[in-house]
Amino acid sequence: MSSILKAFDESSELVEELSSQIAIILKKEILRKGFATILVSGGSTPKKLFEKLSNCSLDWSNVKVGLVDERVVDATSLDSNENLVKTYLLKNKASDAQFINMQNQNDLFPFDIIVLGMGNDAHTASLFPNNEKLKEAFETKDLTINITPSNAPYNRVSSTLYAIKNCEHIFLHIEGEQKFQVLQKALKNSDIYNMPISAVLNDKDIQVEVYHT
Numbered sequence: 001m002s003s004i005l006k007a008f009d010e011s012s013e014l015v016e017e018l019s020s021q022i023a024i025i026l027k028k029e030i031l032r033k034g035f036a037t038i039l040v041s042g043g044s045t046p047k048k049l050f051e052k053l054s055n056c057s058l059d060w061s062n063v064k065v066g067l068v069d070e071r072v073v074d075a076t077s078l079d080s081n082e083n084l085v086k087t088y089l090l091k092n093k094a095s096d097a098q099f100i101n102m103q104n105q106n107d108l109f110p111f112d113i114i115v116l117g118m119g120n121d122a123h124t125a126s127l128f129p130n131n132e133k134l135k136e137a138f139e140t141k142d143l144t145i146n147i148t149p150s151n152a153p154y155n156r157v158s159s160t161l162y163a164i165k166n167c168e169h170i171f172l173h174i175e176g177e178q179k180f181q182v183l184q185k186a187l188k189n190s191d192i193y194n195m196p197i198s199a200v201l202n203d204k205d206i207q208v209e210v211y212h213t
């Protein structure tokens with residue numbers, strides 16, 4: 001399968017469409033099995049998406065929200081992804097959603113939705129280029145792995161490639177020209193150690209919906 005690219009002129013249009021697609025899937029899964037699970041990324045890109053999603057009408061009390069990765073910091077730190085999600089997503093109509101931290105990732109598996117981000121260095125989650133743990137992160141059947149980045153702050157706990165692939169709906173959300181250039185390079189790239197996002201984008205067994213401005 002190949003990646004599907006969805007281009008938007010404006011960030012607000014992207015956020016509108018992605019949040020409504022996510023809401024549709026969450027509702028469908030709640031109807032089907034009584035609950036729905038979603039893993040989200042940290043960073044600055046998802047803030048507007050979180051705010052939009054938090055105003056979507058659905059039975060949030062049956063939604064479990066987890067993380068694609070986390071920094072090893074106090075949960076109240078401004079650099080904590082748990083704090084980010086609690087501040088921007090678990091509010092308004094979504095205030096009843098249940099947050100599940102990385103240590104309890106198993107409670108969410110298999111995941112219904114993952115929303116990945118990407119750095120300008122082509123990392124996704126906390127799978128950083130040429131990191132010493134990357135081979136293990138690509139090959140293990142564990143859901144999470146501890147990673148020490150060489151070029152980013154804090155030790156991390158990251159979802160593994162196995163965790164990311166075992167998800168029904170995989171979205172990549174990127175904004176800006178620079179990231180679009182990185183995306184185009186990553187789509188043609190076969191060195192997954194140099195550009196970890198390529199391991200997700202170019203995997204023949206999965207389909208990734210790329211939402212980009």
Ligand SMILES: O=C(O)C(O)[C@@H](O)[C@H](O)[C@H](O)COP(=O)(O)O
Pocket residue numbers: 041042043044045046068069070081116117118119123124125126
């Ligand atoms: O917690 C994190 O840092 C991430 O999950 C990470 O993979 C993020 O998605 C990218 O670094 C993009 O971050 P920005 O959105 O800030 O560019």
